[in-house]
Amino acid sequence: MQIFEFNHPLIQHKLSILRNENTDTKLFRESLTEITSLMIYEATKDLKLKLIETKTPITIAKTKVLDEPVTIVPILRAGLGMVDAMLDVIPTAKVGHLGVYRDEKTFKPHYYYAKMPTNVAESKVIITDPMLATGGSIIYTIDYLKKLGVKNITVMCIIAAPEGIKNIEEKHSDISLYVASIDEKLNDHKYIVPGLGDAGDRIFGTK
Numbered sequence: 001m002q003i004f005e006f007n008h009p010l011i012q013h014k015l016s017i018l019r020n021e022n023t024d025t026k027l028f029r030e031s032l033t034e035i036t037s038l039m040i041y042e043a044t045k046d047l048k049l050k051l052i053e054t055k056t057p058i059t060i061a062k063t064k065v066l067d068e069p070v071t072i073v074p075i076l077r078a079g080l081g082m083v084d085a086m087l088d089v090i091p092t093a094k095v096g097h098l099g100v101y102r103d104e105k106t107f108k109p110h111y112y113y114a115k116m117p118t119n120v121a122e123s124k125v126i127i128t129d130p131m132l133a134t135g136g137s138i139i140y141t142i143d144y145l146k147k148l149g150v151k152n153i154t155v156m157c158i159i160a161a162p163e164g165i166k167n168i169e170e171k172h173s174d175i176s177l178y179v180a181s182i183d184e185k186l187n188d189h190k191y192i193v194p195g196l197g198d199a200g201d202r203i204f205g206t207k
């Protein structure tokens with residue numbers, strides 16, 4: 001599995017804001033959007049291009065344009081907090097929603113909703129979820145997408161636990177993972193330490 005961890009100062013600065021328990025919902029959402037915008041440049045570096053001819057005011061130039069459909073798949077709910085930043089830079093992307101929540105006692109993922117674009121199998125798919133804890137939700141999502149025929153999968157997270165990365169690697173070593181920080185460990189409740197708490201609650205002001 002190809003893993004890319006970001007050490008960029010702007011990303012680390014915004015990550016510090018996300019981790020702070022005193023950061024309110026508005027600033028949390030804004031910082032999540034900003035951090036995603038900074039990560040997406042690297043996470044999309046392999047997008048396919050095709051050559052076209054473009055008439056400039058001076059001459060005909062050979063230019064390059066995107067030649068690959070992109071589908072963003074946020075894992076509900078928290079993954080939604082990363083979608084707007086992605087659509088800002090890839091406005092032609094489609095969005096497929098996958099509803100999976102983690103059972104509070106067993107920590108296993110539970111499916112409740114999916115709506116994918118019809119061309120998802122031919123797309124490069126970028127899964128978004130700020131938190132990769134046990135990896136169960138992301139593994140479920142990758143399994144789901146592969147069953148639909150998707151071949152090219154990238155995962156974008158903000159914080160990941162080493163345990164979850166290992167679990168994904170064992171099942172899906174063919175994907176790419178872009179993560180702002182690989183944290184220390186999971187606690188007894190399978191929350192990431194130090195982490196940032198419950199990402200969905202912090203984005204949507206619930207709890």
Ligand code: PRP
Pocket residue numbers: 075076077078079100101102103107109129130131132133134135136137138164190198199200201
């Ligand atoms: C959180 C998070 C991930 C999942 C990570 O979602 O956004 O989807 O837990 O845990 P895992 O790696 O152990 O599966 P949650 O289930 O709390 O749902 P929510 O986004 O609706 O709050």
Ligand code: URA
Pocket residue numbers: 131133190191192193195196197198199200
């Ligand atoms: N889900 C979260 O939102 N945070 C964690 O630390 C673990 C799972």
